[in-house]
Amino acid sequence: xxxxxxxxxxxxxxxxxxxxxxxxxxxxEHYELLLRRSPFVTWLRNSMVVSxxxxxxxxxxxxxxxYAIARMSFPGxxxxxxxxxxxxxxxxxxxxxxxxxxVAALGLMDRLWALVVTxxxxxxxxxxxxxxxYLKGIPRELEExxxxxxxxxxxxxVSVVLPVAAPGVVTVVLFSFTLAWGHMIYxxxxxxxxxxxxxxxxxxxxxVRGDVFYWGALMAGAVVSALPILxxxxxxxxxxxxxxxxxxxKL
Amino acid sequence: xxxxVGLVVFGLIAYPLFSALYMSLTDKAxxxxxxxxxxxxxxxxLRDSIFLQALRNAALYTIVAVAIKAVAGLGLAVALxxxxxxxxxxxxxxxxxxxxxxxxTALAWWWMFDPMxxxxxxxxxxxxxxxxxxxxxADSTWARVAVILVNVWRGLPFFATVFLAGLLSIxxxxxxxxxxxxxxxxxxxxRVTLPLMRPILSLVVLYSTVMTVADFEIIYILTRxxxxxxxxxxxxxAFQVGLEGTLIGRGAAIVLWMFPVLVVASYLTLRIVRxxxxxx
Numbered sequence: 093x094x095x096x097x098x099x100x101x102x103x104x105x106x107x108x109x110x111x112x113x114x115x116x117x118x119x120x121e122h123y124e125l126l127l128r129r130s131p132f133v134t135w136l137r138n139s140m141v142v143s144x145x146x147x148x149x150x151x152x153x154x155x156x157x158x159y160a161i162a163r164m165s166f167p168g169x170x171x172x173x174x175x176x177x178x179x180x181x182x183x184x185x186x187x188x189x190x191x192x193x194x195v196a197a198l199g200l201m202d203r204l205w206a207l208v209v210t211x212x213x214x215x216x217x218x219x220x221x222x223x224x225x226y227l228k229g230i231p232r233e234l235e236e237x238x239x240x241x242x243x244x245x246x247x248x249x250v251s252v253v254l255p256v257a258a259p260g261v262v263t264v265v266l267f268s269f270t271l272a273w274g275h276m277i278y279x280x281x282x283x284x285x286x287x288x289x290x291x292x293x294x295x296x297x298x299x300v301r302g303d304v305f306y307w308g309a310l311m312a313g314a315v316v317s318a319l320p321i322l323x324x325x326x327x328x329x330x331x332x333x334x335x336x337x338x339x340x341x342k343l
Numbered sequence: 344x345x346x347x348v349g350l351v352v353f354g355l356i357a358y359p360l361f362s363a364l365y366m367s368l369t370d371k372a373x374x375x376x377x378x379x380x381x382x383x384x385x386x387x388x389l390r391d392s393i394f395l396q397a398l399r400n401a402a403l404y405t406i407v408a409v410a411i412k413a414v415a416g417l418g419l420a421v422a423l424x425x426x427x428x429x430x431x432x433x434x435x436x437x438x439x440x441x442x443x444x445x446x447x448t449a450l451a452w453w454w455m456f457d458p459m460x461x462x463x464x465x466x467x468x469x470x471x472x473x474x475x476x477x478x479x480x481a482d483s484t485w486a487r488v489a490v491i492l493v494n495v496w497r498g499l500p501f502f503a504t505v506f507l508a509g510l511l512s513i514x515x516x517x518x519x520x521x522x523x524x525x526x527x528x529x530x531x532x533x534r535v536t537l538p539l540m541r542p543i544l545s546l547v548v549l550y551s552t553v554m555t556v557a558d559f560e561i562i563y564i565l566t567r568x569x570x571x572x573x574x575x576x577x578x579x580x581a582f583q584v585g586l587e588g589t590l591i592g593r594g595a596a597i598v599l600w601m602f603p604v605l606v607v608a609s610y611l612t613l614r615i616v617r618x619x620x621x622x623x
Contacts, residue, residue: 181612
């Protein structure tokens with residue numbers, strides 16, 4: 093299994109090589125086709141926009157939400173906490189049919205914003221749940237002493253709690269971005285105009301025309317799509333592992 | 344402060360779930376209002392041979408893939424734990440299939456399963472195992488093997504990494520105590536490791552069961568449910584019927600067949616987590 097995983101990832105980089113090495117010199121023609129004669133750059137930009145905006149929405153929703161669940165008491169707190177946890181377990185594929193209705197009702201069909209509205213359904217519950225656990229692990233005394241020193245609750249959150257919780261927030265950012273970047277079913281279901289497509293969908297639907305497969309360009313596209321994620325992973329490996337094991341280590 | 348989270352959880356998850364429930368009881372099509380048909384969609388599905396095929400596919404796909412991931416994941420975790428820090432690089436590389444979105448890596452697999460240029464067949468030929476080449480995605484049995492293979496490849500790092508974290512959290516003393524009592528490695532694995540790992544094992548298996556039964560990307564990219572609908576799962580069939588075929592009420596009914604799996608898995612997960620006294 094490890095071997096296969098290694099081989100596959102190397103395969104991603106071994107572009108036109110048949111099968112395991114490059115025999116006839118390196119070529120950039122696939123990349124040229126991709127950049128010049130397909131809407132690849134547009135898809136890349138769309139993917140960037142959707143992933144970045146989704147991540148921002150996720151953090152804005154998850155940080156205060158998680159803080160409230162972890163620290164405050166309000167009516168319905170238990171129910172909300174439970175709902176967040178259950179929401180995390182709901183797979184996106186269970187929701188795409190009814191969400192298509194929601195998107196249509198909002199008049200967002202075939203627009204990039206449809207994705208920005210629906211992607212939080214799989215990023216927010218996970219992020220809130222992870223951050224709640226993280227915040228519960230931070231001693232309450234820390235912010236209480238800040239409040240004793242005269243800081244308001246919001247100020248205590250921003251200037252005392254958040255810096256300590258920074259690794260949790262970084263994990264949430266990484267996960268939201270990665271999930272949004274690679275997500276496919278909503279993108280496939282809600283957007284069909286070429287200019288509004290995101291990377292995975294664009295590659296799959298437009299670099300295969302009938303029986304003609306632009307394999308070289310398709311693989312080049314896959315490499316470029318994987319790069320930002322690999323880069324993030326290289327920089328923040330700990331964050332990924334932390335997010336991955338978040339559910340398990342708490343038990 | 345809880346407004347945004349509440350909006351997402353109730354407005355974009357709970358509400359659509361209920362509206363799916365209602366939609367599944369209508370004969371709604373895209374662009375048409377649809378009228379109430381009761382359990383008509385569900386009844387029609389039970390007479391739909393493609394749906395019944397998808398039902399069987401989903402059971403096979405989920406059970407086989409989750410079982411392989413759980414057993415191999417545990418084995419891999421034990422191996423990595425034994426190697427300790429020496430395997431740091433290996434651990435980092437191991438995560439790659441899981442980190443890079445499957446919608447991207449499945450494209451690479453698609454190419455590797457290509458009938459003409461399959462790298463896998465080339466390797467099999469090179470080492471003399473298989474001369475004719477395997478018709479990976481064209482043959483219904485091999486196509487099932489292929490999609491399960493990719494699912495395992497993708498999910499195994501998740502299993503192994505979480506199990507590894509679990510293994511490393513077991514205090515050394517337990518093993519030392521078992522050793523003093525005369526337990527061999529196998530015995531201490533069965534008597535110490537497995538019982539202590541049970542909550543983590545169950546949680547990961549439950550979560551993965553839900554996500555595997557709801558899989559979409561791998562199937563859609565590699566086979567679109569073919570050949571002969573032998574690889575269709577709920578999501579891909581619902582996508583075909585509900586969106587491509589515009590029978591949105593019927594599509595909602597198809598995905599709702601996954602709902603019981605979700606309910607049972609959620610219930611069991613909550614029970615385990617509650618016993619650990621924390622879920623958030």
